[in-house]
Amino acid sequence: MRVSNLLLPTLREVPAEAEVISHQLLLRAGFMRKAAAGVYTLLPLAWRVVRKIEQIIREEMDRQGGQEIMMPIIQPAELWQESGRWDVYGPELFRLKDRHGRDFCLGPTHEEIITSLVKGEVNSYKQLPLLLYQIQNKYRDERRPRFGLMRGREFIMKDLYSFDRDQAGLDVSYNKMYDAYTRVFRRCGLQFRPVVADSGAIGGSDTHEFMVLAESGEATVLYCGDEKCGYAANQERAETVSASGQITSALEQLQTVGTPGCRTVNEVTEFLNVPPEKIIKTVIYTTDKENVAAMVRGDREINEIKLYNTLDCVRLDLADEQTVQSVTGAPVGYAGPVGLSGVRLVADHEIMNMVNAVCGANEKDKHLVNVNPKRDFKPDIIIDLRLVKAGDPCPHCGSELQEARGIEVGQVFKLGTKYSKALGGTFLDENGKSMPYVMGCYGIGVTRTMAAAVEQNYDERGIIWPVQIAPYHVIVVPVSNKDQKLMQAAETIYNDLNAAGVETVIDDRPERAGVKFNDADLVGYPVRVTVGSKGLANGQVELYLRRNSETELVSLNNVVCAVKTKLKQMDEGCIN
Amino acid sequence: MRVSNLLLPTLREVPAEAEVISHQLLLRAGFMRKAAAGVYTLLPLAWRVVRKIEQIIREEMDRQGGQEIMMPIIQPAELWQESGRWDVYGPELFRLKDRHGRDFCLGPTHEEIITSLVKGEVNSYKQLPLLLYQIQNKYRDERRPRFGLMRGREFIMKDLYSFDRDQAGLDVSYNKMYDAYTRVFRRCGLQFRPVVADSGAIGGSDTHEFMVLAESGEATVLYCGDEKCGYAANQERAETVSASGQITSALEQLQTVGTPGCRTVNEVTEFLNVPPEKIIKTVIYTTDKENVAAMVRGDREINEIKLYNTLDCVRLDLADEQTVQSVTGAPVGYAGPVGLSGVRLVADHEIMNMVNAVCGANEKDKHLVNVNPKRDFKPDIIIDLRLVKAGDPCPHCGSELQEARGIEVGQVFKLGTKYSKALGGTFLDENGKSMPYVMGCYGIGVTRTMAAAVEQNYDERGIIWPVQIAPYHVIVVPVSNKDQKLMQAAETIYNDLNAAGVETVIDDRPERAGVKFNDADLVGYPVRVTVGSKGLANGQVELYLRRNSETELVSLNNVVCAVKTKLKQMDEGCIN
Structure with missing residues (x-):
């Protein structure tokens, strides 16, 4: 793709509306634009990132036996009335009426729809377990939408629902999803931590949140300083041990x-x-x-x-x-x-x-x-009533707990039988006895993951995309558009890289080199190939790595190979 | 994938609610279920078909320089008020209010949003042409939703919008899309015809509809019997020539x-x-x-x-x-x-x-x-006021027109400056003069294309998927689950086919062979590999082609090769 054709409207100024880094940078780097409060259009580069994250998620869900489906966004009120959530969900639920006056909502989540679907089709223990998921727009009418994609009113979620015969089955499904999530965020090239979380109002028992670590994170995470122990929890839920008191002083008079x-x-x-x-x-x-x-x-x-x-x-x-x-x-x-x-x-x-x-x-x-x-x-x-802080002892091993900031990008959740009981979702077990499905639900905020990736990977010049989810891998920058020979060399490299399967753009705009460099840094392509007349005279171009600003001269006939090596090293986490 | 794990709830009976073939078969074959009137959940196999159609569309849009983006589904009323459509769109527009009482609608189309977006970012003729598209749920509150995916209230559309400097530019974009659509429907393995259509209420000038030919089609298409001529039009729009009268008789008295x-x-x-x-x-x-x-x-x-x-x-x-x-x-x-x-x-x-x-x-x-x-x-x-019918002369060449029934699955449309003028979308031309974008819009009904594919490809036993968009290519059917050796041979074939990149399921359910055959025919896998004990004794399995019921014995060590050959022949249209 040519930058001259690409809809990639970069901005010099930080938009006043944007408080957090990801919001500022995704606007400035031309990844998105606001359509209404908390509602955004994702421009071509953002959409490429989203599709990469989606593809990673899809592969990991499928690996665990997940089956992708597509449920409706507009949901009939009847199901929500049956589950009891129509009345308790409050103003965050977008509600509407159809032309006949029937009530609908825009799905913030799909427990009702999926339980009702499965209830109609799955009647025997032989058909369980069942893992069904979708990747889809979700809706939440936030009172004060802000932080761009971090807290929008329309956002993309992956939601998977597991159906099992019993608690042991749910444990298996839960662990599968825990593993899948671990693989997803690792494959996205993110630093993250699964933490024990609070189950909150949804009910149910075990739950973990997956936190992308970033200083700007809204959540505080406590984790054990001893890596072998591995305890980690959302501060809301973090436990500790209290020194068991041996009362030694005498009790004085009140x-x-x-x-x-x-x-x-x-x-x-x-x-x-x-x-x-x-x-x-x-x-x-x-x-x-x-x-x-x-x-x-x-x-x-x-x-x-x-x-x-x-x-x-x-x-x-x-x-x-x-x-x-x-x-x-x-x-x-x-x-x-x-x-x-x-x-x-x-x-x-x-x-x-x-x-x-x-x-x-x-x-x-x-x-x-x-x-x-x-x-x-x-x-x-x-x-245990206290808010646990860094320095408190780990509840498992007693080592000192450490503190970090995180952005919640995923949550896995043991629902149990709450929805199957409410909606009459049952199956016949081996003995012909009717039993409610034991359910779990598992969400990943897809657009939020993109924003969190930015919160974790940026510097004063712009975004530094993890290579795994970068919109393009490489930008080829000819430093002058007037030098015919130089442009030709750049075009050749651009074509060779694309032909070798490296996702490459060429900045063919008639702009000064400085403008191109600034835009490339802002957008955050992992590798820049700079084609200048001086290097070209020696048969060389410059590779520049966005993450560590490392530069290297490589000969023209070795560009594809050198770029692929760098990308592979980045993919393996060897370049920091 | 194992059929025993797959959510594929086939039905013996034709559901009473379903009038048209595609609706009946997609329900019966376990591809979808109703969530509300005109609102469906797409089950795993339907979703696979949709994703294949989407991928073909995406490749063809990209080939023409289209850039994929994602616009919001919930659209603020202000833009629709500016374009004047808020008041005239009528009850087909789903409307809702947010918690602050602001008006929104669920997008049936995105002319307003995209014109407003481009207006903010594209100010120079140098940035044109621009082709932007998305693949997304669309909403239309039909008075009487019916025919399943043919006329739903929630459906998937690809919508592309072109922005050009002038009419000549629009003509180029329009022709690109015309070509892209032709490739899309050909690659989907469908018999179709682009026809001159009526521009109706949207305004604008030229427009073509892409019709999938099927007897059950709602639209009548007239096309020239002389293939070289190529004239084809929606009956609404079809023209003809009237014999120029030489008045020979004397005029009698009134x-x-x-x-x-x-x-x-x-x-x-x-x-x-x-x-x-x-x-x-x-x-x-x-x-x-x-x-x-x-x-x-x-x-x-x-x-x-x-x-x-x-x-x-x-x-x-x-x-x-x-x-x-x-x-x-x-x-x-x-x-x-x-x-x-x-x-x-x-x-x-x-x-x-x-x-x-x-x-x-x-x-x-x-x-x-x-x-x-x-x-x-x-x-x-x-x-020219008459409804043209088969037998009337072609307006271009005078040959006899033929009639066919079709299902509209796509439309390309020259919008002109209607929306750019209404919403103030302008750019500066070479002379620094402010000019409105000249726009086109181009839609494909994705879920509708799936339904149309069924309307065109079925028999009394079920669906016959074109191989290009089939949910899976092959089903391996062991005729008995009790014969260990037979099951093992079936598993080997299943694994070998998948390893060779052939999308294969195995029907490992403990059902009678007849049940499995019926389900396989109903679902419409292009190829069935039947593993029976008799054949196996001779080192052979049976290939069965769903489309023409052709069977062939192939030796065990040649299955993958033989299947791939058949699939290739089907892909090339050599098997009818």
Whole structure:
């Protein structure tokens, strides 16, 4: 392809609308344009990247026995009413009516459709397991679409659904998908980590997220510093071990002390001259059913996901000032577990090892000292409640946990029988007994993976595509369009490379060399072949590698071979 | 792939909902299932066919310099309001609102989106021509979706848009696409015909439809019996030549005669004992602006498309009884042009050659005889108004026209500047003058092409896939699952064929041979390899060709070679 023909509208300026790197660079490098908020047109180069990612996904799904199908994007409301999600899904579901007034939605996911399909066709255990997938546009009416392809309202997903006879079958399907995902992201040339994740509102049990590691990632990942151990989790879900306390000090007498104006852990530790790990931080929450007081050590933070999962509730919020006042009898900042009634007390394991600790007195400007759990209060629930951070011990091996930022690009999920039961999806087992399918669902954000690849691979000059998903492998740049001989040499190289199966473009625009170089760096072709008159006089051209800026002169008759060698090295990860 | 694992739910019975062959067979053969009226899930085999068609299309679009992109399915209303189509598109447009109440539609076509995109990026004649395309779901809220994939509400289309500097450029792009379409449908292994078509409501000038020939086709195609001539047109648009009349008889005196109860051409010809070609058939129509009387010879039919295109109107309907009464002063059946005022008279060319003809007298139970055009009435418009039929002379060469039935699977269309002018899409020409893009649009119904392939290729036993788009090429059928040696031989052939790049399934289900044969015929694999114990004893298996039921014994060590030869012959069209 000739750059002069290619629709590749690069921009000099960073578009004001774009906050994150991938959004900025995909706009600047001419990969996409906005059609509406959170809705984009993918231009030729972006579409090439997407198709490469799709092809890798397809091959890995097929390798595990997946069968590709295509389900509708417009889904009838009836199925969503049957599953109960029509009413609970909320404003993120795009809804519409057809000309006869029937309700439809634009699919954000396809559990209902596929369960209903399989239910009609698969009636015997002999037909299981079944792995069905599709690669398709999905819709989510985000309140505030942003970050370009990272959080759009229309995006491309691969979604696979597994149907098994029992939990053991689901485990097999789940592991197949876990392996497939590992291969997919490796083949895309990305640095990533599968992490234990929270199952959230979908229900179900095990789930892993696949995180592309990038400093700009929205998610925090904790992983064990000991590579052999391999523990890794989303911070929402990360566990740790608490030192099992041997209580050695004597329990002192509980006392109330004045702490005028000291509401925060910092203020209290400073005023009372105690370290934060001596403080019982007590935070009041409200749910749809009750008020609760959650406790962690003063140097920790509460993991609200863990709290939410412990409480049987739909909604969990920090209590407002009024509620705190009515629950504790004091303004915000003086809550403590001692003598607190009418709320459930939820404590982190560490709390129970504290001796002669400090907490709020449930009275303005007052704290208690020499507080001792068990003696002075009894939590209703004792769980792992703290937000795990780098430096905390690994729950498996005790090594120090490390922290990284990640972008979630895939999730594998054990659904169990939630949808098969709701929609009556059953099969007959060996004994002729009707059983619900045991299901799993497995998603990859295809356009999101492209954006994440950019977040992980760029520099101040532009994108640095992993060779595996690069829109083209090579750009041939003749430094001047006026030199006939030079143009001819460039054309020959361009043709030879394409003929050798190397995806190559030629920048044949009548632009200055500097403009061409800048555009090539911005677009992020892995290899640039520069054809200049000086080199050509010696029968040479320059290879330039985008990733490490390495340059090398190669003789004209060796260009194809040299380029292929570099591409192979990049593909194998030998060039960083 | 093993049939035991494949989601391929064949049905014995013809589903009641399915009227047309492709709908019946695609359901029965397990290719698709309905999700809602006009909305289908494509199962694994259908999806394989679709992907093959898509790949052929993609290669041919790219060959002509097309660049693939992906535009959004949800389109903001603003663009449709700018082009004026938001209000006129009617109930076929699926409309929806986002959570903020903004209007969107599900794209039935993308002229607005792409014109708006290109307008933002292409400002110079140097950037033209530009051919952009996508392959994507499209939406049309049909009042009565039916015929399965032939007239669905969600369907897959390839749509390409061309942008040129001028009409000459558009002609080049148009011809490229005409050639590409010809190659696409040939490569799909289909019998088809490009025909001159009517441009209808989209506006614009030249347009051709690509018709897959099938008896069940909704459209009638007229084509010249002389292959060298090559004229072919949709009946809506087909032209003919009328014998230029040499008036030889003397003009007799106009007379009114009684024709009690004779309203139709048949009744009048019988009663008056004149041939139908002596009758001036006069039909009253109403438009949004006026009433008109349209005339063709009694043995002809009126082509309402031609009439519509002649009149400058939005709506054209047959007049109701009341209107006919008020226009002609007589009930329906007695209209004639003589003395008729207050309506425009539109006559077919042939009318002007008639001598001493018969027409209605605009009076109940009365006709006029010895009517002579020019002498007795003067048409306001004389055009080619008749519906052309088989046997009529070709407008180019005069040979007899032939008739065939066809299914429209593609259309190429010269749009001109309609959308670029409406949306302000302009570029600067060599002289720095701002000019609107000259556009074309070019569509292929991908899912429709699959259905049309079935309509053209089936028999009483099932589908007969053209090898080029068959979901798999070969099915290996071991006649018994109990014979270990036989199963082993079948497995070996299955593996060898796949290893040789032949897309092969094995029917490893514990079913009787008859069931397997029936399913294989229903699904329509081009080649069946039957592995039986009798043949095996002689070191042989049977090749069976679905298209012509030809069978052949081949030795075990020659199976791959023999199958590949047959496939190649089929691909080249040597097996019918």
